[in-house]
Amino acid sequence: MSLNCEILPEINKYYSKEKSLWKDIKRYKFIYFLVAPAVIITFVFAYIPMLGLIMAFEKFDIFKGFFGSPFVGFDNFKMLFDSPQLANAVFNTLLYGAVILFGCFPFPILLALLFNELKDNFLKRFTQTISYLPYFLSWISVVALLLNFFSLDGTFNDIRKLILGSEIEGFNPLMDADYFLPLLFISHLWKNIGWASVIFLAAISGIDSQLYEASTMDGCTRFQQIIYITLPGIMPTALIILILSSGMLVTSNFEQVFGLQNLYTLERTDIIGTIVYRKGILSGEYSMATAFGLAQGLCSFIIVLVSNKITSKFSGQSIL
Amino acid sequence: MKKSNGEKIFNFINIVFMFLLCLVMVYPYINSLAVSFNDSKDTMLGGITFYPRIFSADSYKVVLKDPIVIRAFLISISRSIAGTLIALIVTSGAAYAITKKRLPGRKMILMFLTIPMFISGGLIPMFILFRYIHFLNNFLVYIIPGAFSIYNMHVIRTYFNTIPSSLEESALIDGANETIIFFKVMLPLSKPVLATVTLWVIVGNWNDWLTTLYFIQNQNLYPLQYVLMKLIRESEMLQKMIAESVMKGLSISRTPSVTPQSIQAATLIVATLPVVISYPFLQKYFVKGVMIGSVKE
Numbered sequence: 001m002s003l004n005c006e007i008l009p010e011i012n013k014y015y016s017k018e019k020s021l022w023k024d025i026k027r028y029k030f031i032y033f034l035v036a037p038a039v040i041i042t043f044v045f046a047y048i049p050m051l052g053l054i055m056a057f058e059k060f061d062i063f064k065g066f067f068g069s070p071f072v073g074f075d076n077f078k079m080l081f082d083s084p085q086l087a088n089a090v091f092n093t094l095l096y097g098a099v100i101l102f103g104c105f106p107f108p109i110l111l112a113l114l115f116n117e118l119k120d121n122f123l124k125r126f127t128q129t130i131s132y133l134p135y136f137l138s139w140i141s142v143v144a145l146l147l148n149f150f151s152l153d154g155t156f157n158d159i160r161k162l163i164l165g166s167e168i169e170g171f172n173p174l175m176d177a178d179y180f181l182p183l184l185f186i187s188h189l190w191k192n193i194g195w196a197s198v199i200f201l202a203a204i205s206g207i208d209s210q211l212y213e214a215s216t217m218d219g220c221t222r223f224q225q226i227i228y229i230t231l232p233g234i235m236p237t238a239l240i241i242l243i244l245s246s247g248m249l250v251t252s253n254f255e256q257v258f259g260l261q262n263l264y265t266l267e268r269t270d271i272i273g274t275i276v277y278r279k280g281i282l283s284g285e286y287s288m289a290t291a292f293g294l295a296q297g298l299c300s301f302i303i304v305l306v307s308n309k310i311t312s313k314f315s316g317q318s319i320l
Numbered sequence: 321m322k323k324s325n326g327e328k329i330f331n332f333i334n335i336v337f338m339f340l341l342c343l344v345m346v347y348p349y350i351n352s353l354a355v356s357f358n359d360s361k362d363t364m365l366g367g368i369t370f371y372p373r374i375f376s377a378d379s380y381k382v383v384l385k386d387p388i389v390i391r392a393f394l395i396s397i398s399r400s401i402a403g404t405l406i407a408l409i410v411t412s413g414a415a416y417a418i419t420k421k422r423l424p425g426r427k428m429i430l431m432f433l434t435i436p437m438f439i440s441g442g443l444i445p446m447f448i449l450f451r452y453i454h455f456l457n458n459f460l461v462y463i464i465p466g467a468f469s470i471y472n473m474h475v476i477r478t479y480f481n482t483i484p485s486s487l488e489e490s491a492l493i494d495g496a497n498e499t500i501i502f503f504k505v506m507l508p509l510s511k512p513v514l515a516t517v518t519l520w521v522i523v524g525n526w527n528d529w530l531t532t533l534y535f536i537q538n539q540n541l542y543p544l545q546y547v548l549m550k551l552i553r554e555s556e557m558l559q560k561m562i563a564e565s566v567m568k569g570l571s572i573s574r575t576p577s578v579t580p581q582s583i584q585a586a587t588l589i590v591a592t593l594p595v596v597i598s599y600p601f602l603q604k605y606f607v608k609g610v611m612i613g614s615v616k617e
Contacts, residue, residue, distance in 0.1 A: 021424060024422070024423075024424050025424055028420065028423050028424070028498070030497070030498040030499050030502075031416070031417045031420055031423055031498060032417070034413035034414065034416055034417050034502065035413060035414045035417035035418070035429060037409070037410045037413065037414075037467070037468070038410050038411070038413065038414035038433060038468045038473070039414075039429065039432065039433070041410065041464065041465070041467055041468045042432065042433055042436060042468060043432075044449075045446070045449075045464075045465040046435075046436035046440065046441070047436070048441070048445075048449055049440070049441025049442065049445035049446045049449055050436075050439060050440070050441045050445075051441075051445075052441050052444075052445025052446075052448060052449060053441050053442070053445055055444065055445060055448070060448075062448065062451070065452075066445075066448070111341075114334055114337065114338070117330070117331075117334055118334060118335070118338065119331070123335065123338065126342075127338040127341060127342055129600065129603050130341075130342045130345050130346060131341060131342070131345055132603060132606070132607070133345060133346070133349075133596070133599060134345060136523055136527075136595050136596075136599060136606070137527070137592055137595065137596075138526075138527030138528070138529065138545050138591075138592075139527075140529055140545050140546075140548055140549045140552070141527075141545070141548065141588055141591060141592050143552060144352070144548060144552060144584055144585075144587075144588040145348040145349060145352055145588070146348070147552065147584065148348070148351060148352045148355060148581070148584070148585055148588075149348050149351065151581060152366075153363060153364050153365065153366040153367075153368075153581075154351075154366070155347075155351055155368075155369065157366065158366050158367055158369075161366075190344070190345070194345070198607055221324075221326075222327060222330075254530070255529075255530060258533075259549070259552075262556045263556055263557070263560050264560075276442075276443055276444065277443070277533075277534070280443060280444040280447065281443070281444075281447060281534055286444050286447075286448065289443070289444045290442065290444040290445060293442035293443055293444060294442060296442075297439070297440060297442055301438060301439065304438070
């Protein structure tokens with residue numbers, strides 16, 4: 001009897017907690033209904049392919065499925081390291097990634113600073129609007145624009161003839177693998193510089209205006225204000241952008257590279273992405289292509305983690 | 321306050337630089353537009369800059385009569401509309417659920433949706449999955465797999481959070497349930513952010529050609545961007561063949577009325593025109609979302 005009395009409130013508490021959770025779930029049933037499609041889509045198109053990565057360790061057979069195919073351990077990865085073509089692709093991926101990541105990085109910041117110094121608001125809005133435009137074109141359209149610009153009867157060769165004399169022979173840099181990297185760099189910069197500057201402009205406008213007023217009182221010039229107030233003020237944003245895009249080091253932009261490749265440059269400009277595409281989708285060597293993709297994905301994940309660690313150590317900026 | 325000479329010079333150089341920047345940004349497009357309207361044979365002489373030298377709409381006559389291009393145009397439009405509608409429903413629904421701080425399991429759901437940002441199965445397992453569920457050569461591959469974007473969800477959620485909760489509470493007191501609050505209160509109040517996300521998703525759909533490259537072989541499902549890609553590849557092949565046959569001493573007798581270059585330029589213009597035309601009117605919405613996204617929490 002006494003035992004019951006002691007337990008009863010506990011039971012009641014337990015019961016009501018259970019009940020209120022159930023009540024909450026019932027109360028929120030429409031909310032669950034709203035989030036369900038996102039969860040289902042993420043499960044099917046993100047998590048199932050993660051399980052499919054098991055293919056990298058199998059001799060995958062499309063009729064036996066992800067879990068029925070014979071297991072071969074790290075054989076697919078061993079094959080990766082034996083092929084010279086793949087070594088070249090890894091080298092290119094890292095080179096292109098590094099050049100674009102670090103080479104293009106300062107320019108949007110510079111552009112944002114220049115935009116910020118424009119005192120005429122109409123001019124500012126107008127030039128900004130124009131500079132964003134290329135961002136909204138597809139990469140293949142950008143490639144078509146480049147083909148037109150650099151073609152033998154295009155503007156590039158017209159300018160060359162103007163400078164070097166009209167008897168000079170036409171030259172198309174798109175057909176020469178030596179010029180592939182500069183073209184990647186220029187086209188990336190052209191397409192993205194305007195849009196990438198938006199975020200830095202937002203960061204600049206977030207800087208406390210009292211700092212500028214105080215510095216003017218103390219006799220700072222505009223240039224000094226940029227160096228001592230604006231740049232430090234946007235540093236956190238710059239670092240976060242750098243961390244977020246550091247994965248680019250090993251992934252490259254497939255659309256851009258694939259688009260710019262042609263019959264003349266294909267052999268020397270392969271990246272991991274183009275090999276995965278050709279081996280996996282065109283020739284059906286699924287396991288090997290998956291192994292390659294997995295190795296790449298792991299590297300990019302590690303690079304993001306490491307760069308996050310480094311920047312959080314030095315400046316306290318972190319995305320996690 | 322008087323400006324120093326150095327400042328004046330800097331302002332002048334800055335303005336000159338901005339004009340140059342604008343020129344660099346728009347010239348390639350204007351030049352392609354001029355080439356597309358110029359007589360094909362005349363273009364081969366070079367020297368086309370901002371306007372056509374000998375006006376001709378022949379390349380457009382060829383391009384716009386091509387059944388593949390017409391079909392591709394329809395595919396591009398329908399996938400953009402269908403894809404955007406579904407993406408909006410899925411993404412805003414998820415965003416609303418995540419704003420509910422007391423939703424049982426909210427943290428778990430958020431984690432579940434976030435993990436794929438860092439780990440992904442990659443192209444080939446996706447390809448195999450699509451093969452198993454018959455998404456290869458299927459229109460659905462354009463609209464379903466990309467319907468949820470965690471980035472857009474955060475942008476919408478950030479906006480939802482700025483809507484005062486007193487509005488929601490008063491609707492509750494008036495007897496509204498969650499369904500009514502979502503459709504009649506939250507969505508109408510979030511028009512600015514929904515406009516931004518809509519534009520991003522439409523442009524993303526319109527510009528996408530990788531999905532076709534990876535998963536579609538059926539010519540009836542090609543979007544415009546992919547047709548442009550095919551055209552570029554084919555004209556490269558053609559140029560290489562011509563170059564090789566010239567080297568072998570064979571003469572090219574075929575002198576077509578339109579060259580691959582003009583066709584390419586005309587297709588490029590058709591494929592980009594919707595974005596370029598609507599862009600000046602809508603660009604403020606494009607930018608707004610970046611600002612919202614950048615002040616996340």
